[in-house]
């Protein structure tokens with residue numbers, strides 16, 4: 001047993017893993033971090049934490065950390081360590097050379113949902129002001145971009161409506177396409193507490209997630225739908241609500257656009273949306289759909305929580321709008337215990353979207369074509385800005401392959417591992433003349449890089465993260481950056497090398513600029529955050545203490561707008577060659593591509609990605625638990641170990657994506673959401689065969 005004794009000092013900071021945003025006390029002896037203790041005053045976690053935030057921080061000082069800038073002239077050459085000055089000047093001169101040769105739009109940047117708000121803000125500012133285009137995107141593209149689109153269309157704001165604490169007032173909780181026990185554990189504990197108190201649960205998910213069994217005594221409704229049929233299911237639920245007189249007519253009349261509601265009501269009332277018609281499409285009994293719809297609509301307070309199992313589909317945005325339609329139709333929005341709640345995957349997905357890292361929006365979700373808004377940023381930044389949206393991440397890849405996009409500044413995202421159809425991504429990266437990677441590890445993307453700039457972990461910098469409940473929390477420096485510069489300082493220095501002056505002495509000054517330029521952040525400052533502990537935006541003159549619950553009395557867009565949500569089957573169909581549907585998710589002890597959780601010194605982390613397969617499908621193929629299996633899709637092939645399990649239905653298989661060697665994204669396809677290009681990670685037609693150990 002290690003006796004750490006009393007710490008000499010502690011620093012309050014925020015977990016850098018999931019979108020719950022737990023507050024921690026980082027305890028130090030000398031300059032040595034010895035413990036992360038969940039903060040009792042944490043407003044998102046109230047003293048709770050999960051195993052990742054509490055124990056998986058050893059990666060910050062792992063020997064794999066790269067602490068020296070490096071360059072090379074071709075990806076076949078070995079890396080050469082150089083000074084910061086040489087690396088930054090080389091990157092800047094390459095960006096300028098490429099712009100002179102191929103045009104202003106041949107370069108772009110990708111921001112990270114792992115970095116702070118301030119860092120994300122600076123990357124989009126660098127792209128818009130120093131590169132002179134809008135070719136900036138965020139890794140939120142591949143997770144919650146449909147949330148941004150769908151909630152803005154219906155409710156008027158691209159954010160969840162509630163605090164996590166709100167679930168304690170819910171009578172019915174509908175969880176769709178999310179697995180909180182593994183992906184948002186502290187919220188899952190709170191939800192389970194509410195279920196023990198008597199709240200009812202509806203789970204819509206192809207897989208029998210832990211929550212279903214966690215409350216077995218109360219008989220959860222589990223609608224184990226076929227992957228890719230969320231919209232059909234949500235329309236069927238709406239059909240029952242409309243045709244059985246379960247609408248909240250008073251709420252709709254007072255709060256929603258009557259014309260849009262009329263169209264929607266007519267649309268969902270059509271017999272083609274009836275549970276009896278949808279049962280076969282979704283693979284769920286009509287009676288179960290009807291029972292779930294009645295339960296949701298007749299609750300005093302009903303809340304919806306959803307995750308990537310909703311957004312990462314070819315109809316991800318449609319599903320988000322269908323969820324908002326359900327909440328409006330039943331009056332379950334605009335007070336405690338209800339609402340539409342996206343469970344954000346990464347620590348700062350909400351923040352990276354808020355900070356203007358989309359190619360069509362400035363900070364605060366304002367379109368780049370808005371002359372008034374653009375003039376404000378032009379005045380503040382001292383440059384003239386481009387008025388047309390730039391390239392999204394998948395468009396950057398396509399443009400690279402057709403020769404028009406040549407250089408990328410990629411901060412804190414491992415696109416070569418985490419984006420779908422790996423072969424397509426790596427071909428695009430190989431086609432670029434200059435790839436600049438800023439990261440804490442030499443990741444898969446760095447294999448295609450020409451400049452490597454050492455990044456800093458969350459322990460090495462000041463800043464803020466914004467969690468899934470719009471809560472802005474301070475990140476405080478616990479130790480000095482191992483590479484000598486925090487990520488925000490690297491972007492400032494790169495901008496200077498490009499000839500664009502950025503003058504900040506501390507991230508608080510970046511936040512002050514964000515607050516000046518972003519109406520929903522007007523009253524946010526480090527002093528206010530220290531005073532309040534944290535603040536939920538909108539936080540401005542109208543709400544100086546922040547906003548706990550959104551859309552009270554009136555929607556942000558005025559009248560709530562019902563949207564028509566026609567079900568269009570995904571192009572990713574099963575056939576004789578690919579008869580099974582693969583869907584994906586996470587396990588509690590690992591995180592995304594595992595770059596951090598695999599680099600802790602705790603052996604408990606070292607699991608592996610497995611392929612869950614139903615006993616009937618396994619038996620048909622002569623597969624037993626633990627066998628190695630080949631997984632082939634239209635995009636590629638990989639090998640995994642099988643876990644025979646009844647958690648998935650026959651015809652469905654499931655895996656996680658935490659280990660590069662398992663190659664989950666080698667088999668995912670290029671299909672994406674029609675509105676946002678969010679990849680359809682959650683539906684891939686595959687075939688499985690037993691193979692020998694690789």
Ligand code: SF4
Pocket residue numbers: 015016017018019020021022045049050051052053054184185186187
């Ligand atoms: Fe970190 Fe999320 Fe775990 Fe909280 S629940 S400790 S934010 S990973």
